[in-house]
Amino acid sequence: MENKLNTSAFGKNDIRGIFPKEVNSEVFLYAAMGYVKWAMNCFKEKGAPKRADELCFCVCMDARLHSKELKDAVIKGLTLYGANVVDIGLAPTPMGYFSEFAKIPDEILCGCKINGALIITASHNPSEYNGLKMTFNKGSLSESDIKEVKAAAQSVFELAKEGRLPITQKGFIHEFNLVDTYSEKLLDGFSRCAEGLKIVVDSANATAGIVAPKIYREMGAEIIELYSEPDGNFPNHHPNPSDESTLDDIKKAVVENGADFGIAFDGDSDRIGLVDSEGKMVSGDKLLLIYALDLINTLKIRGEKPTVVSEVKCSQVLYDTINEAGGNAIMYKTGHGYIKSKMKETGALLAGEMSGHVFFKDRYYGFDDAIYAGMRLIEIISKQKKERANFKIQDLLEPFNKVFISNEVRFKCPNELKQQVLDKLNSKVCDELFNSKIKEIVTLDGLRIIFEDGFALIRKSNTEPVFTMRFEAHTKEKCECYQNALVEVVDELVKEISKEASAKV
Numbered sequence: 335m336e337n338k339l340n341t342s343a344f345g346k347n348d349i350r351g352i353f354p355k356e357v358n359s360e361v362f363l364y365a366a367m368g369y370v371k372w373a374m375n376c377f378k379e380k381g382a383p384k385r386a387d388e389l390c391f392c393v394c395m396d397a398r399l400h401s402k403e404l405k406d407a408v409i410k411g412l413t414l415y416g417a418n419v420v421d422i423g424l425a426p427t428p429m430g431y432f433s434e435f436a437k438i439p440d441e442i443l444c445g446c447k448i449n450g451a452l453i454i455t456a457s458h459n460p461s462e463y464n465g466l467k468m469t470f471n472k473g474s475l476s477e478s479d480i481k482e483v484k485a486a487a488q489s490v491f492e493l494a495k496e497g498r499l500p501i502t503q504k505g506f507i508h509e510f511n512l513v514d515t516y517s518e519k520l521l522d523g524f525s526r527c528a529e530g531l532k533i534v535v536d537s538a539n540a541t542a543g544i545v546a547p548k549i550y551r552e553m554g555a556e557i558i559e560l561y562s563e564p565d566g567n568f569p570n571h572h573p574n575p576s577d578e579s580t581l582d583d584i585k586k587a588v589v590e591n592g593a594d595f596g597i598a599f600d601g602d603s604d605r606i607g608l609v610d611s612e613g614k615m616v617s618g619d620k621l622l623l624i625y626a627l628d629l630i631n632t633l634k635i636r637g638e639k640p641t642v643v644s645e646v647k648c649s650q651v652l653y654d655t656i657n658e659a660g661g662n663a664i665m666y667k668t669g670h671g672y673i674k675s676k677m678k679e680t681g682a683l684l685a686g687e688m689s690g691h692v693f694f695k696d697r698y699y700g701f702d703d704a705i706y707a708g709m710r711l712i713e714i715i716s717k718q719k720k721e722r723a724n725f726k727i728q729d730l731l732e733p734f735n736k737v738f739i740s741n742e743v744r745f746k747c748p749n750e751l752k753q754q755v756l757d758k759l760n761s762k763v764c765d766e767l768f769n770s771k772i773k774e775i776v777t778l779d780g781l782r783i784i785f786e787d788g789f790a791l792i793r794k795s796n797t798e799p800v801f802t803m804r805f806e807a808h809t810k811e812k813c814e815c816y817q818n819a820l821v822e823v824v825d826e827l828v829k830e831i832s833k834e835a836s837a838k839v
Contacts, residue, residue, distance in 0.1 A: 398461060434451060617739070623652050791803060
């Protein structure tokens, strides 16, 4: 046993890192044990203490080659600490979330209830990554929750090192296939509305292929499948639909087959990508506007004004259009944990991120489920095509024609230097740097520098050693001006701070 538990992969929204250097069986064993200890403490603080053998957790995994090894370590950690496990095997992350709401037979639960889910996945990250998403009491763990689990894991590790782990009876492990229960629940909220629609579905050899194409066919659509078979090598392309380079095949298939649109999924099916009938990528903020306008129009009849939450990377067009249409748009930090907590705080019915995470509290549970998001999209497009036979997705996105929006810029920077770079950058930001008057600087998540005609954004990625940047302006030239100015100064700062750090070693 190492002298110290490697906790470098514990992040703001989940645990994530490179296998086996940062995430491995040892880390996940103690993370799981720490999670049970933390969950027991949560019950104790609420005045309703529970023993470990009264707790039951759902465990599932994505298709990565090392996920099975890490799933086994998680299950071992949970049961060694005395908790019980329902193992649903390879499954989309949203199915793991759903397990807390699902009607699972009592012969599987043995009188328990699902208290949380532990999902082995690195989502959209490259194949050498893996991670662990955790929920408890029907909600994702917050940043502070994860810090507490980290501390609990370290504490358990120290006890084990000293041979002082409490001896408990191991919990049960029951396997259960949740696919049918999940599929039936999703389809229960929809009619067979999609007849006449032709849709290309790219599951990226990840987890969506085991359920999404079948569900969409049940809605009446003609489905053309790409890469539905799970394969952790991701042999056809990287499972990240927000990276446009991964959409080449689905773009081609949409155009060649005369499809109405294409739906692409990430590695664990909590992020959706959209390609329109012309084979063009539809960004996450544009997709969210489609959902938001449909929701606003539906609720307007009842005199309701829905709140919609999104994040700092999204276009100003999204926020302005939602507000003008009769909704209430709120900007917040990037990250599924942050967005879910803001939804809960504000009572929002809908939220979304540039990355393709979409959260529906309207008619659903409020977690990010790309398979369900696809169903809502199919419903919207079907409704529009019944009203106008020649309708195209592009018709809903006309407000975005007023601005030029950059692609996401990803700038490499070691995690330990990011905050120093941002701090120094903040002191350098001025009108002269961008040759435009700065109206406001939003510091919710990095720096969103707002001008009269657009914005420049830089923020720290929560999952990778990069800054993400995004730019918007009324003209392409101005957008490029903002981009060139920010990239140049950040490049100088990263080099300067890296040199200073090296000199101290």
